[in-house]
Amino acid sequence: MLKAAPAHAFNLGEKVEGKHIIILGAGLAGMTAAYELNKLGYTCTILEARERTGGRCWSIRNGSLNTENDKPTATAVFDEGLYFNAGPSRIPHHHQLTLHYCKELGVPIQVYNNVNEGAYYFAEGKGPLSNKKIRVREVHNDIRGYTTEMLSKAMDHGNLDSGLTKEDAEKVLNYLAAEGGLNIDKLYKASARRGYIESPGAGDKPGKIGDPHKLADIIQSGLLDPDFYNVAEYTYELQMTMFQAVGGMDQIAKAFEKKLKPFIRLGAEVTKITNTPNGATIIYKDKLGEHSISGDMCICTLPLPVLSNINNNFSGDVSRAIDYVEYMKTGKIGLQFKRRFWEEDDQIYGGITHTNNDLTQIFYPSYDYLSKKGILIGYYNFNDKAKRTGELSYAEREKLALEKGRLVHPQYDKEFEKSFSVTWHKTKYSMGGWGEYNSETRKTYYPALLKPDGHIYFAGEHLTYLNAWMAGAFESARSVVTALHGRVTEQRIKYPAAGVKG
Numbered sequence: 263m264l265k266a267a268p269a270h271a272f273n274l275g276e277k278v279e280g281k282h283i284i285i286l287g288a289g290l291a292g293m294t295a296a297y298e299l300n301k302l303g304y305t306c307t308i309l310e311a312r313e314r315t316g317g318r319c320w321s322i323r324n325g326s327l328n329t330e331n332d333k334p335t336a337t338a339v340f341d342e343g344l345y346f347n348a349g350p351s352r353i354p355h356h357h358q359l360t361l362h363y364c365k366e367l368g369v370p371i372q373v374y375n376n377v378n379e380g381a382y383y384f385a386e387g388k389g390p391l392s393n394k395k396i397r398v399r400e401v402h403n404d405i406r407g408y409t410t411e412m413l414s415k416a417m418d419h420g421n422l423d424s425g426l427t428k429e430d431a432e433k434v435l436n437y438l439a440a441e442g443g444l445n446i447d448k449l450y451k452a453s454a455r456r457g458y459i460e461s462p463g464a465g466d467k468p469g470k471i472g473d474p475h476k477l478a479d480i481i482q483s484g485l486l487d488p489d490f491y492n493v494a495e496y497t498y499e500l501q502m503t504m505f506q507a508v509g510g511m512d513q514i515a516k517a518f519e520k521k522l523k524p525f526i527r528l529g530a531e532v533t534k535i536t537n538t539p540n541g542a543t544i545i546y547k548d549k550l551g552e553h554s555i556s557g558d559m560c561i562c563t564l565p566l567p568v569l570s571n572i573n574n575n576f577s578g579d580v581s582r583a584i585d586y587v588e589y590m591k592t593g594k595i596g597l598q599f600k601r602r603f604w605e606e607d608d609q610i611y612g613g614i615t616h617t618n619n620d621l622t623q624i625f626y627p628s629y630d631y632l633s634k635k636g637i638l639i640g641y642y643n644f645n646d647k648a649k650r651t652g653e654l655s656y657a658e659r660e661k662l663a664l665e666k667g668r669l670v671h672p673q674y675d676k677e678f679e680k681s682f683s684v685t686w687h688k689t690k691y692s693m694g695g696w697g698e699y700n701s702e703t704r705k706t707y708y709p710a711l712l713k714p715d716g717h718i719y720f721a722g723e724h725l726t727y728l729n730a731w732m733a734g735a736f737e738s739a740r741s742v743v744t745a746l747h748g749r750v751t752e753q754r755i756k757y758p759a760a761g762v763k764g
């Protein structure tokens with residue numbers, strides 16, 4: 263009788279000895295690979311160009327340094343105890359491998375509030391509802407109300423329910439009424455769901471419900487445009503419950519680092535990767551100069567835009583894939599305020615305000631509620647908006663975040679203290695947010711990187727269908743460890759005298 267396997271058991275069986283694996287990059291993929299290979303008896307050396315581990319899993323706090331390719335190195339000067347996550351900020355509840363490593367390494371997690379009906383939509387433009395902050399709950403409930411009313415009316419005219427029995431049609435009508443908050447006449451009128459203009463209270467204060475916005479006003483103000491209707495909480499990855507690591511997402515990287523310290527060489531920038539007949543040779547440089555290191559195999563987790571500029575003798579297919587896979591342009595700015603006005607004045611506790619301007623999103627912190635100060639993510643943008651913002655100087659980015667942000671929160675003027683911005687596609691050793699495949703690049707280039715090129719394996723979020731997620735780094739690392747270990751143990755069976763011990 264076999265016991266049921268625990269979730270994410272990763273027991274690859276027999277151990278080996280005397281095998282040296284060189285791992286390029288101490289991000290989550292590289293450190294996970296080393297952590298699991300160590301368990302199997304391998305000796306690992308991790309070469310990491312930065313003076314810190316974690317790669318994109320990075321939280322900005324006082325003293326954090328960022329180097330963008332066209333700018334001097336910037337240093338964060340936030341108050342002690344405050345931070346924002348420049349990279350990952352949320353863990354979906356179904357990313358079990360991410361949660362598994364938090365558990366195995368003892369990283370405490372807390373709920374991350376990704377969905378907040380009390381946050382705002384802010385549409386710049388010429389419509390009747392433009393240039394004002396509107397609570398998300400007003401727009402959501404008005405649109406839901408109007409569309410369910412339309413469907414109800416269409417069903418009443420027999421336009422939609424021809425395939426349904428009378429009883430089933432009745433049930434759909436009841437559902438529409440409940441979903442949209444329709445009245446007895448199947449009309450959408452104001453309901454408490456969209457909030458009060460006077461809150462209910464004691465005695466003779468029943469509260470006053472706000473009138474719905476007109477559907478035409480919502481449409482003409484751009485609030486039905488993709489900036490807003492692509493509601494984050496509907497997507498599989500962003501549905502609640504979501505989590506974050508307590509004290510910053512980089513606590514996950516730090517927990518790996520603690521286990522792997524003797525094997526990590528920080529400040530070691532890889533400059534050349536060579537497949538040799540018996541293994542791999544890596545050239546790297548650090549403060550002391552240039553060094554060469556050889557191993558039986560290598561796992562390369564460097565982001566492709568970085569790898570593309572490193573000397574190598576990879577096969578043509580692999581080189582093409584490295585050059586042609588695109589990466590997301592993305593950036594964030596952290597803004598420290600001396601007062602948590604979004605909580606005190608606006609009753610916003612976590613969640614996201616969406617805009618159609620270059621800010622795209624304002625993220626409210628999901629930690630230290632009700633405390634004195636806090637850091638908002640003043641923009642988190644993508645593609646062209648991130649490209650435009652990334653071109654600006656640090657001071658200009660701050661100016662933009664404040665100018666646009668004060669349209670939503672005029673309190674910015676009085677409460678702002680300091681900022682720190684990161685443009686990932688300009689950040690040395692990352693050069694992009696995450697791998698962005700289209701159907702063509704997924705078909706043409708992706709498969710070449712899933713196989714080893716000689717003695718070199720490739721791992722990282724870019725080698726999964728979990729792009730932009732830490733879970734991608736973990737899944738990919740495990741997949742490569744499985745393949746590598748399979749090859750080593752198979753060789754041992756085939757060539758017992760070839761020096762593979764264990």
Ligand SMILES: Cc1cc2nc3c(=O)[nH]c(=O)nc-3n(C[C@H](O)[C@H](O)[C@H](O)COP(=O)(O)OP(=O)(O)OC[C@H]3O[C@@H](n4cnc5c(N)ncnc54)[C@H](O)[C@@H]3O)c2cc1C
Binds near residue numbers: 351692
């Ligand atoms: C803005 C942003 C938001 C994100 N949001 C989320 C989220 O909410 N939730 C989530 O789960 N995930 C999120 N992610 C994704 C997550 O951060 C990544 O998928 C994951 O951290 C990638 O890990 P990796 O090991 O594959 O790559 P990396 O972390 O990039 O690791 C590669 C390592 O290689 C090093 N390196 C580069 N060049 C060299 C060189 N020449 N020599 C030696 N070392 C080198 C780098 O310094 C780095 O440490 C986000 C990412 C970004 C950028």
